[in-house]
Amino acid sequence: MENSQPYTDGRWIFAHNGTLQIPEEIAENLGALRKNVKSLNDSEVYFWQFIKHYGNTKDPAEALEACIRENWSVWERCKQKHPEKKTPYTSLNVLLSDGSGLYAFCHAVHQGLAGCGVCNPTQPWNIMSWTERQEPGAAQRLIAGSENLDRGLWTRFSQPELLSVEIRSGKLDINRRLLDLALPRPIEKPRPLS
Numbered sequence: 001m002e003n004s005q006p007y008t009d010g011r012w013i014f015a016h017n018g019t020l021q022i023p024e025e026i027a028e029n030l031g032a033l034r035k036n037v038k039s040l041n042d043s044e045v046y047f048w049q050f051i052k053h054y055g056n057t058k059d060p061a062e063a064l065e066a067c068i069r070e071n072w073s074v075w076e077r078c079k080q081k082h083p084e085k086k087t088p089y090t091s092l093n094v095l096l097s098d099g100s101g102l103y104a105f106c107h108a109v110h111q112g113l114a115g116c117g118v119c120n121p122t123q124p125w126n127i128m129s130w131t132e133r134q135e136p137g138a139a140q141r142l143i144a145g146s147e148n149l150d151r152g153l154w155t156r157f158s159q160p161e162l163l164s165v166e167i168r169s170g171k172l173d174i175n176r177r178l179l180d181l182a183l184p185r186p187i188e189k190p191r192p193l194s
Contacts, residue, residue, distance in 0.1 A: 007047040011099045014050065016043040017146045018091030018108065025078045029070065046092065060096065060103045061162050065179055068092065091126050095144055102165040104128060104144040106157035117147035129154040130163055140172050
């Protein structure tokens with residue numbers, strides 16, 4: 001299916017869960033990459049925004065931080081046009097890879113459509129999860145998703161957290177990093193699950 005997730009460019013593949021609420025305004029800031037946007041699908045715009053910032057930083061964490069800074073900066077200029085919206089995005093949770101590493105980013109500021117996970121109703125709406133698995137005789141694996149995908153042992157992300165995974169000497173090298181985001185407004189706490 002054309003123009004649907006995951007989005008790709010060269011070695012990058014990208015899947016987003018959340019809503020960028022000002023895709024038109026962000027698309028206007030893509031410069032030469034604007035021509036790659038086939039629609040104003042918010043996830044597609046976020047992907048090209050990431051590619052733009054990655055081109056400047058060559059670091060996935062710095063590129064994601066730059067996306068967030070840009071979203072809030074643009075929001076300050078356009079929020080009067082969107083009185084029904086509270087923030088420039090609900091969440092920017094994303095899984096992406098450049099073919100040599102896997103990156104999972106968990107960050108949300110405003111609750112979207114769901115109050116909890118779809119497969120796991122005890123999972124808060126905005127918190128991603130990850131797990132390591134290794135079957136006898138098989139390679140070590142890492143699985144990351146918007147929520148726990150089974151009843152196994154999963155680790156929930158903190159916010160805003162970037163999980164990066166690379167293979168070094170045949171083993172997974174897993175790094176967790178809390179990003180230092182100076183947001184102009186407090187993050188909305190999830191509503192209690194009923």
